[in-house]
């Protein structure tokens with residue numbers, strides 16, 4: 256029997272905004288403290304999930320769930336379990352799905368780790384950030400290096416098989432050796448996946464104000480790039496696949512959920528500040544008046560937790576806005592995202608091929624087997640290269 260309505264995406268991002276404190280560089284949707292809101296928040300997420308599920312006729316279960324934040328590991332384990340149960344009953348979770356939980360080292364204790372795995376978490380993304388205590392203090396983190404390494408041991412002892420660790424480089428005033436030493440130490444624990452992010456100065460953050468007042472001087476771009484390429488070389492030597500600008504995986508350990516984003520795919524976004532990317536028929540079923548000629552729809556929820564809660568409790572959804580994505584925007588995104596990955600982008604037209612040849616002469620890309628990939632030099636100018644290829 257043909258389902259009487261649109262199919263839903265098979266990936267879900269679920270945001271849990273609660274954090275112990277606000278890190279000076281953070282521009283995510285965060286609610287500091289808020290333990291009294293935990294139960295109410297889980298109920299709101301369940302209600303939002305029921306609303307979107309009602310719009311889906313062809314209920315194919317999710318193949319990836321990413322519970323990010325904020326700090327979802329701050330939720331008491333029974334509430335996290337309720338959250339995942341709500342996802343399962345609303346949208347379904349396929350057998351063998353990747354279910355990632357972002358965790359801060361200070362929340363990782365044996366009982367919590369066991370409960371997360373029992374609730375269906377298959378992968379933990381641990382916010383190690385650095386193994387230099389001075390850097391961790393500078394970043395305003397609540398944990399120290401010993402706690403980060405202790406958390407890894409606890410997760411392994413609980414039986415976690417897919418561990419990802421986040422590290423931050425390009426820390427102002429810190430030598431490259433500090434980042435390199437942390438990376439080396441982390442490799443001894445054989446994480447299946449690593450994400451190495453450059454510290455960026457985002458408007459509206461405390462770090463941005465410190466930089467504006469001359470209290471902090473960001474690292475020079477060349478020094479930051481040297482740290483990035485140093486990490487790429489070291490991790491490739493250690494057998495990691497550099498499968499996206501900032502991401503490295505052992506064979507078979509690429510993050511399936513993030514690959515959906517990087518392939519320009521469709522996904523649900525549930526929770527305060529979450530963004531989703533939906534097919535047009537589904538967006539229409541959710542009540543949006545999407546004009547003809549739209550390729551897909553991006554939606555986003557209210558960032559402020561109290562506002563999100565109030566709206567979901569009133570209307571059953573937390574949506575703050577949406578926009579239709581035109582075909583030419585999808586084309587640009589295809590280049591911007593595709594060039595971030597080693598597979599590159601397939602050259603589809605004569606114009607693509609001509610532009611790629613010109614960029615290859617400038618040593619910014621290579622063209623092999625009908626696909627274009629950036630060189631290291633091209634990777635440093637990635638946005639400009641993508642814009643040129645998108646035309």
Ligand code: SF4
Pocket residue numbers: 273274275276277278281282283285324325326359
């Ligand atoms: S723990 Fe993460 S999400 Fe929370 S404030 Fe710090 S950087 Fe932001």
